[in-house]
Amino acid sequence: METLRERKKQRTREAxxxxALELFTTQGYEHTTVDEIAEAVDVSQRTFFRYFAGKEDAAFAVQAMTEEHFVAAVRARPAHEAPMEALRQAILQGWDAIRGTVETAVPIDLHLRMYRTIESTPALLAAHLRRSAATEETIARLLAEREGVDVDADPRPRLAVAVFGAVMRVTERQWCKGDDLSLGAVRQLTASYLDQVGSALTGNWRADRDH
Amino acid sequence: METLRERKKQRTREAxxxxALELFTTQGYEHTTVDEIAEAVDVSQRTFFRYFAGKEDAAFAVQAMTEEHFVAAVRARPAHEAPMEALRQAILQGWDAIRGTVETAVPIDLHLRMYRTIESTPALLAAHLRRSAATEETIARLLAEREGVDVDADPRPRLAVAVFGAVMRVTERQWCKGDDLSLGAVRQLTASYLDQVGSALTGNWRADRDH
DNA sequence: GAGGTTAGTGTCAGCCTCTGACAATTGACA
DNA sequence: TGTCAATTGTCAGAGGCTGACACTAACCTC
Structure with a gap:
């Protein structure tokens, strides 16, 4: 943020x-045109595409920050931790750290509402799942290196990360459907669901149906 | 397939x-325009959109058949089977049944090559993941009903299905990357990876690194 | 501080996906 | 054979996105 130029650019981008997020969350992603977004900031449509690769890119700009944060958190876990435990700790601590990371760019409330929009917009949900898949690949390589196994010969890193990602997806989905759209709620759901994976896989659900 | 009209429609759709699949797999999805597809069949662009909701819809027309087939296979499993076992049997039997199901519409080889294209095309991969998520939701409800639990109150059905789906994704990915693009190869990979989930989650990979 | 350099922006033209409207064609059926 | 209905083609247009080029504003040097 040295020169006037850079500050102006930063301001334009944030605006x-x-x-974009405000329009997406209020009137819907599909019903928002790039022209509208550009007009709201009083720049040309062409300028929007100089800051974002497309509508989708804008929709995920904040998510991208939190993903990076999560990867860094996993990388920072002590080497003696078992893989799944490292992921669990990283995500739980990640939910706490989001507030500080995100709020530099966008009101935290807007970011949380955007989750709902993503979950309920087919095109965005698809993009979200693909982004998650990419992040999972990164994490799988990271864990494989940590544990000293070959990620291409041994399927266990990718399997473990994929299972973890699957639990996270179910968590997000349930969280978005509920009323409590707070960080505390998602943190609690995350921990709860991670604890239930084992029970879900053994598959004797009929024994105790009062979950 | 009674009237001449219906036969013509069927022929146009299959053509x-x-x-579409031939062009997608040879010159790439993004580099194929709808105009090209229409021109190859000698119909107007508008007609293409009367048969398919879009390029994407055409790309997944065959996948949609196999997904339906899989859901039906799960529904047909005996009630005494544990959920994960039912899914395992359904998918393994599904891989065998694909040949018959698919070849009525498209050469089996073309369908298998399309998998690779989907896996290597970001836009298609995203759509594929979203479709899988939708199928998983269907299966989760099915299993919940089978086991007599409430799918919205008890997270275990969704968790189990999500984990299963995650394993399938890793399987597909690895299969597409390899050389053997046959049904036997994917069947074997599927069984192998499903067997390794437990081992992957316990997370003591360093103990035996020779996987 | 004037003048040249560079970065950011606006404008314009164009491609591609997809949709609605209307007219033309073709199969179905009495 | 003539009417009816379904299928198709043509046309126009919205919306996402990109390249080219000119213009403006910030920067930097003298």
């Missing part, structure tokens, strides 16, 4: 991002 | 589908 575009905020306008 | 469009085959032309």
């Amino acid at each position: 575009l991002l905020r306008a | 469009l589908l085959r032309a």
Whole structure:
């Protein structure tokens, strides 16, 4: 943020991002045109595409930050931790750290509402799942290196990470459907669901149906 | 397939589908325009959109058949089977049944090559993951009903199905990357990876690194 | 501080996906 | 054979996205 130029650029980008998220969450992603976003910030449509690769890119700009944060958190876990435990700790601590990371760019409330929009917009949900898949690949390589196994010969890193990702997806989905759209709620859901994976796989659900 | 009209429609649809998949797999999905597909079958662009909701819809027309087949296979499993075992049997038997199901519409080889294209095309991969998520939701409800639990109150059905789906994704990915693009190869990979989930989750990979 | 350099922006033209409207064609059926 | 209905083609247009080029504003040097 040295020169006037850079500050102006930063401001334009943030204005575009905020306008985009605001429009997406209020009137829907599909019903928001790039022209509208550009007009709300009073720049040309062409300028929008100079800051974002497309509508989708704007929709996930904040998510991208939290993903990076999560990867860094996994990398920072002590080497003696078992893989799944490292992932669990990283995600739980990640939910706490989001507030600080995100709020530099966008109101935290807007970011949380955007989750709902993503979950209920087919095109965005698809993009979200693909992004998650990419992150999982990164994490799988990271864990494989940590544990000293070959990620291409041994399927266990990818399997473990995929299972973890699957639990996270179910968590997000349930969280978005509920009323309590707070960080505390998602943190609690995350821990709860991670604890139930084992029980879910053994598959004797009929024994105790009062879950 | 009674009237001449219906036969013509069927032929047009199959011609469009085959032309689309052929073009997608040879010159790439993004580099194929709808105009090209329509021209290859000698119909107007508008007609293509009367048969398919979009390029993407054409790309997944065959996958949609196999997904339905899988859901039906799960529904047909005996009630005494544990959930995960039912899924395992359904998918393994599904891989065998694909040949018959698919070949009525498209050469089996073309369908298998399409998997690779999907896996290597970001837009298609995203759509594929979303479709899988939708199928998983269907299966989760099915299993919940089978086991007599409430799918919205008890997270275990969704968790189990999500984990299963995660394993399938890793399997598909590895299969597409390899050389042997046959049904036997994917069947074997599927069984192998399903067997390794437990081992992957316990997370003591360092003990035996020779997987 | 004037003048040249560079970065960011606006404008314009164009491609591609997809949709609605209307007219033309073709199969179905009495 | 003539009417009816379904299928198709044509046309126009919205919306996402990109390349080219000119213009403006910030930067940097003298």
